[in-house]
Amino acid sequence: MKTFVITNSKESDRFSAGDVCDKLNLDCKNLPAIFLENNGKGMCYESSGRKTNLDADSRIKNAKKRREVGCGLAHRNAWLEVVASNEPHLILEDDAALPLDMNELSVVKDSFERFSNTVLENDYDLGHVGYCSFFGVAGECLHAYIVTPDGAKKLIQYSSPCAPRIDSQIRDLCYGEDNKLNCKLAQPNFANSKNTLFAGIIKQGNHHSSLIQSRLKNI
Numbered sequence: 001m002k003t004f005v006i007t008n009s010k011e012s013d014r015f016s017a018g019d020v021c022d023k024l025n026l027d028c029k030n031l032p033a034i035f036l037e038n039n040g041k042g043m044c045y046e047s048s049g050r051k052t053n054l055d056a057d058s059r060i061k062n063a064k065k066r067r068e069v070g071c072g073l074a075h076r077n078a079w080l081e082v083v084a085s086n087e088p089h090l091i092l093e094d095d096a097a098l099p100l101d102m103n104e105l106s107v108v109k110d111s112f113e114r115f116s117n118t119v120l121e122n123d124y125d126l127g128h129v130g131y132c133s134f135f136g137v138a139g140e141c142l143h144a145y146i147v148t149p150d151g152a153k154k155l156i157q158y159s160s161p162c163a164p165r166i167d168s169q170i171r172d173l174c175y176g177e178d179n180k181l182n183c184k185l186a187q188p189n190f191a192n193s194k195n196t197l198f199a200g201i202i203k204q205g206n207h208h209s210s211l212i213q214s215r216l217k218n219i
Contacts, residue, residue, distance in 0.1 A: 001026055001116055001146070002087055004078045007094035008033040016097035016195075016205040020144075023098060023105060024112055026090065031078055033094075034070040065164075072161030072169075075142060079152035086149050088120055093143045096130065097205035101193030108190065112201050115186045116146060125151030125181040126174060130200035138185055139171040144202035154181050 003026040005017045021028035075091065082089045098108055112129065119127035130144035147155065158180050159169045174183030186200040196203035 001090050002085075003028045003090040003092060004031045004081060005029070005092045005094055005096075006031050006033055006074045006078060008035075015094055017092045017094045020092060020096050020098055020202060023100075024109055028092075031074065031081070034073045034077070036066050036070045036073075068165055069161050071142075072159070072163075072166035075166055076156060076159075076161055079147065079155050082147055082152040083149050083156070088146060088148045090116075090129065090144070090146050091142070092202070093204075095205040095207060096143045097193075097196045097203050099190045099193045099196045099203050101195075102191045103193075108201060111186075111188060111190075115184075115201060119146050119184055120148070122184075123182070124148070124184050125154055126170070126183045127186065128174075128183065128200060129186045130198060130202040130204060131185055132198040132204070137171065137175065138199070139175045139183070140167050141198060141204065142167050142170065143198075143204040144200070151181060 005028050007030050078091050125148055127146040131139055132141040134140050158173055163169060173181045189199045195206050197206050198204050
């Protein structure tokens with residue numbers, strides 16, 4: 001499957017997505033992560049042609065919220081590429097990882113292929129290949145998801161990088177009351193390895209554990 005990896009070369013301990021590309025035989029292309037400075041309000045306002053009613057200045061001036069805006073912009077760039085190509089893509093953040101300590105690679109590969117086919121054959125807009133849950137509601141996190149061209153158009157239309165947490169916006173669009181997107185959560189939920197977190201088939205890397213392991217190797 002064609003895949004975009006949102007990556008930042010400065011954070012080498014988060015590069016587990018390259019291993020996902022290799023082991024699942026994905027056609028991967030890197031897209032740059034986006035990091036905003038204090039003057040990034042103009043970029044923040046670029047969404048669906050309308051300005052958010054939130055205070056963009058305060059979000060850009062706050063370092064944590066500025067990172068959230070940059071994350072939203074990077075995913076939006078991926079959606080624009082999906083629309084331009086008119087082909088479905090898997091989107092990975094660079095810390096996506098496979099849970100292979102207790103799960104056979106062949107089983108993970110077969111499950112990923114079956115889930116991908118289910119998403120595409122049933123005209124879903126988006127399929128969460130990996131996800132997490134907050135307050136008992138699943139569908140948070142964007143470390144691994146399939147998006148179709150129609151789904152990407154809806155995401156561009158209904159979400160804004162300026163608004164809080166693009167992950168939460170997509171969860172609400174998929175599984176909230178508005179239900180503007182037709183989405184699916186991956187099954188089975190594989191057991192996590194010692195270096196992975198969360199639910200689904202493709203997991204998020206446990207940065208702290210991965211960083212400890214890489215440092216131990218260098219001692």
